[in-house]
Amino acid sequence: MSVLESGENYLEAILMLSKKKDGVHAIDIVNDLGYSKPSVSIMLKKLKDEGYIEIDSNSHIHLLPEGLKIAEKILERHEILTEILVHLGIDAKIAEDDACKIEHDLSDETFDAIKKYYNEKIK
DSSP states (O other), X not given: OOOOHHHHHHHHHHHHHHHHSSSBOHHHHHHHHOOOHHHHHHHHHXXXXXXXXXXXXXOXXXXXXXXXXXXXXXXXXXXXXXXXXXXXXXXXXXXXXXHXXXXXXXXXXHHHHHHHHIIXXXX
């Protein structure tokens, strides 16, 4: 299964929200990502049908193993890219926005090289 960039954003948001609070609901994603309720409902259904999330009887959204794997990958990319951009002197807000734009498009090979450089030279 392959998830598109928009799905990756949702999975990342669910992971980040779940670190802040117990019980992530659709409205939390609406508020976090700024999308409409219908758009969030449609994407959550797709993610559920594709086996990335489950929604329990209390409407709590949980990442399933494959969804968690993708979310952790995207979050790691986001955090490292943001930190590198800030290290280069870019304003933190701009760095975060730019990291969000590029985190999905890098090949694993390119990101691994960036991560290696980050760990050796910046961290």
